[in-house]
Amino acid sequence: MKILGVILAGGQARRMGGGDKGLLPLAGKPILSHVLERLEPQVEAVALNANGDATRFAHYGLPVISDSIDGFAGPLAGVLAGLDWAAEQGADAIVTAAADTPFFPCDLLPVLLLAAELEGTNLALAATPDPERGVSRHPTFGLWPVALREDLRLALEGGLRKVVLWTDTHNAADALFPNWDFDPFFNINTPEDLVVAETILREADA
Structure with missing residues (x-):
């Protein structure tokens, strides 16, 4: 399978006062750089899903793909943009990661692939144990087959916005990752989350 990576950065970052959360500094470099360092080794190529002026990401040298669904339709619109880009590259699937999540597992793709294979599907979402719900799904981290892009386009054009409402109709597997500390x-x-992230990195380096 040819699998490409897509970093989802199309949100409006209202709780951070607007702008691009991925470009905020974390331990001396943008959050997006941390994300890219984790995703790039797992895939053949990476694109960035972002809206507005693409030149603000020019120094990364990545393809920047914008939503084709108007009105900030949420993560699924970014997934669709990624699937359309991947189809142009002759890829079979994409794996997505959020631009504001700097610590996701370096084995994201292998675990997603294994979960999908075990469930007999080609769609999977990352999940972690949750004492109350059993598992907590992380819908911006998933394995998405290019073959479902037209189905997703129709769903979005019909007004669907919630990721799991769509993935559940296609029997998406839960790829379970252990919680760390x-x-x-x-x-x-939020700004407070950025302080927490700095603390996590300091403790990891200690």
């Missing part, structure tokens, strides 16, 4: 899918939504 912190949630590996911890994402930076």
